[in-house]
Amino acid sequence: MAERYDLIVIGAGPAGLAAAIYSARARVRTLVLDEGVPGGQVKTTHKVSNYPGFPEDVKGAELARRFAEQAERFGATIARSVEITRHDLRSDVKELELDEERVVQAPAVIVATGAKPRELGLEGERGFRGRGISYCATCDGAYFEGKSIHVIGGGNSAVEESLFLTQFAAQVTIVHQFDQFQCEAGTADEALANPKIKVLWSHEPRAFLGGDALERLAVEDLKTRTRQELASDGVFIFVGMVPQTELLRGLVPLSPQGYVETDESMATPVPGLYVAGDIRVKRFRQITTAVADGTIASLAVQAYLRGRKA
Amino acid sequence: MSGNVREIQQSEYEQAIPAKGAAVLDFFSTECPPCEALAPKFEALAEQFAGQIQFLKIFRQGSRELAQRLGVSGSPTLIFYRDGAEVGPRLTGEIKRSELKQRLSELVGG
């Protein structure tokens, strides 16, 4: 027997959980499902300084926990660590099969599946994953106590996470393709003043080398076109994100970069199917903009559900 | 619930990996959301494959030397064994239940 809800939210990041808070408070029977634990990208961010209401900074994991707790307090159900094994998002009543064993249905679905770290696509990258290459500083930073490591990237995430990694590593070398950081000025100043942080400006990684574990990183100087190999105990990669839109392929229009086009109320051309957060085409992807999307999507769904009843 | 997954210490590693048959070992950490996400999937599959595969887990913070020796530098990392020897690629980071189930089926399939 299928379980019936008014709304299913796919993805328990900031967008999905904001949608769940608004929906559950409006007595919309809401199921939020996530392939991992709630929080999305926020749960692996070591500290958040720009989310209003936290003048002292807040740990990403703590903010994630609070988002989820608030949604559950109003009656939203959160299903953790579930995998969608079959889906029909086109029909009037949408249906999902979870872990090949549980079927859930709802007339409205909000897809808020966000984004995952981008891989560089370089030689050795897949093979050394978990053997020296990481995309999550909070998860793996402690493996590099006293070590000499590299961070690839120069945006907010790369520089923030480099600062965090100095708690463990003896030296953090940031490899960045430009000759200045693409991050908030305060963060850049903090990194440049940190004695454990070195920067290789105008360099790009070319390959990851080693035996059983990563040993060396090959980089190219973009100005002189010279290549060198650097000894490295570990490399953390923060070079942007890839939108998670597999569920929507062939169903809604995607931009060339793979983001979803919506109207102002987060609706897609498919009735009852909404989209919120980082997977949308938009200029700025932040926690505040994700929760704004989630709010709007929830209010639009509430109007849609009222319209169906009328 | 965790009856089918046995947590081991690094000192027990050698005896814990069975000389005959299949086993899987999960290196996990605290403050690791993908580890938290894997735990219920690992438990569920341990129940499904009970009697066919030994499910083991080990806390990385208490197992530095072993992690170093096995070249593990990320959590979670799953290592697969047949007849005492490591087989096939490791799984690490965000691990889907279907992907893990597939690997485990191959492990018992031969």
Ligand SMILES: Cc1cc2nc3c(=O)[nH]c(=O)nc-3n(C[C@H](O)[C@H](O)[C@H](O)COP(=O)(O)OP(=O)(O)OC[C@H]3O[C@@H](n4cnc5c(N)ncnc54)[C@H](O)[C@@H]3O)c2cc1C
């Ligand atoms: C390292 C880092 C630091 C950052 N720091 C800041 C900061 O300081 N301030 C700030 O405002 N923003 C920051 N951001 C950006 C911010 O985290 C994102 O904009 C925001 O999390 C987007 O929210 P979302 O809900 O759209 O998506 P996400 O946070 O990506 O959440 C999506 C969720 O959907 C789940 N999911 C995906 N696919 C599926 C599927 N098929 N089935 C089920 N579940 C699925 C995922 O597991 C995830 O939990 C940072 C990002 C990173 C990576």
